[in-house]
Amino acid sequence: MVVGNRASSGRKHKLESKVFMQKITYIGADDQTHKFFVEGADITTMNVLRRKIGYCLSVYAIDEIDFYDNDSVVVDEMLANRLALCPLVTPENTTGKKVTLSLEKTGPCTVYSGDLKSNDSEIVQVYNTIPLTKLKENQSLRFDAYAIQGQGRTHVKFSPAIVSYSVLPELEILRGCDGCEACVKACPANCMKLVSGKPKIDELTKCTNCQACVDACPKECLRLNDTNNFVLTIELIGQMSILNILKSLDRYSKEYFALLKKKFK
Numbered sequence: 001m002v003v004g005n006r007a008s009s010g011r012k013h014k015l016e017s018k019v020f021m022q023k024i025t026y027i028g029a030d031d032q033t034h035k036f037f038v039e040g041a042d043i044t045t046m047n048v049l050r051r052k053i054g055y056c057l058s059v060y061a062i063d064e065i066d067f068y069d070n071d072s073v074v075v076d077e078m079l080a081n082r083l084a085l086c087p088l089v090t091p092e093n094t095t096g097k098k099v100t101l102s103l104e105k106t107g108p109c110t111v112y113s114g115d116l117k118s119n120d121s122e123i124v125q126v127y128n129t130i131p132l133t134k135l136k137e138n139q140s141l142r143f144d145a146y147a148i149q150g151q152g153r154t155h156v157k158f159s160p161a162i163v164s165y166s167v168l169p170e171l172e173i174l175r176g177c178d179g180c181e182a183c184v185k186a187c188p189a190n191c192m193k194l195v196s197g198k199p200k201i202d203e204l205t206k207c208t209n210c211q212a213c214v215d216a217c218p219k220e221c222l223r224l225n226d227t228n229n230f231v232l233t234i235e236l237i238g239q240m241s242i243l244n245i246l247k248s249l250d251r252y253s254k255e256y257f258a259l260l261k262k263k264f265k
């Protein structure tokens, strides 16, 4: 999801095409969602980051299944889809070999992702409580599932995170502001305040570029201009930690540029 790049009347676009990236600061995490403040970048760079993390890093996912018994109401194809989307822990250094996850259950019971037994102690289910199907008395489910490493560009099951970014705005006061505070009260992120009687965005990284402050001004004296600053949001699926994602991104970029250099020699 790309947020904040919508056109609005009168908005000035200050983005410069030749900027690469000057500084990244870690803002913090909320559960599995990590935020970074990126300064001096452009939309192309942000898109490269978004695509590289989402589509080019390599994680484990179930890719093939041999079903021996399936008496449950969930047919093989649907169960296979469900299993492929259950994230698997992908350690920092893996051999890349195929891993087998086996399941053998007889009802009555609910079958959960955690019931799969892996032949690799490190490559196991991230979440053990994802329900897969239900079995009635004497019904059974038996299969071997094979997990391989892959990239999100071939299938979303190999994607380690949902990545998005928002453009941070700069507030411009166009004409006589009387300090009525309507814009401050309208801000859903509570990131505005009056400084010397004039509105100011005081917590820039909290601003969602929603335009509510501009719309709330009765005198139409505010404008939000795009800048070269962004908030990058990385929401983990769970296969890798944020540290592993950043290390893998670094490794991938080095390998990619080395390959590119070779090709242009």
Ligand code: SF4
Pocket: 186, 187, 188, 189, 190, 191, 192, 201, 206, 207, 208, 209, 210, 211, 212, 213, 214, 224
């Ligand atoms: S754009 Fe939205 S979030 Fe940002 S300061 Fe204005 S009202 Fe608040």
Ligand code: SF4
Pocket: 176, 177, 178, 179, 180, 181, 182, 183, 184, 198, 199, 216, 217, 218, 219, 220, 221, 222
């Ligand atoms: S709503 Fe308009 S007039 Fe009132 S403080 Fe904000 S910018 Fe000034």
